[in-house]
Amino acid sequence: MKPYTSIAPNEFLSKYKEGMKDADIIDVREPEEWDYYHLEESRLVPMNTIPVSLDTLSKEKTLYVICAHGVRSEHVCYYLNQAGYGNVVNVEGGMAAVSGLCGFKYD
Template identity: 55%
Template sequence: MSEWKEFEPESLLKLLKEGQLEAEQVIDVREQQEWDYYHLESSILLPMNTIPYSLGTISDDKPLYIVCAHGVRSAAVCNYLEEQGYSSLHNVTGGMAAIASLQGFQYD
């Protein structure tokens, strides 16, 4: 059973607005063209297929919030990171589509 948690997009936006998260804590695992279309300023882009090669750059000393378009790829990345020994992982429910909707942007 996985230890990572689902995390509501409203809660992520609140933490970002309050300045409680650093950009490297919010990892967007979509592709470059998806990122170019719409992304959170306070996040970093690490496409899903680059995660295995990026482990040395992903810090595990703070909670991590993983986001994709709808929450499927980010759940897979949470599973993978957990298998690699990462803890305090959060999958952003509904992904960027949900975040965009909350911010009045039609994502898809």
């Protein structure tokens, strides 16, 4: 059993469109990926900077973690859970899946 939860891209997009109160979207891709396409309400924290960025992440809010295809975000969710963040959610399929639902092709 995974120590974090996952959310389907369509479910995540619905929540995003409704406005995510008491939640942060953490994008763990690299800056060039972020520059290509990102969600307005998200915050860039590249995967390799997570260990030194822990003090900037809220333990009180739900953290939706997203990457390009859902693999890096899974690793970050696991890491955050081990670091004491109890409310982390992996966005399945990452930006490729979410952007596809928005009509934007992300490769």
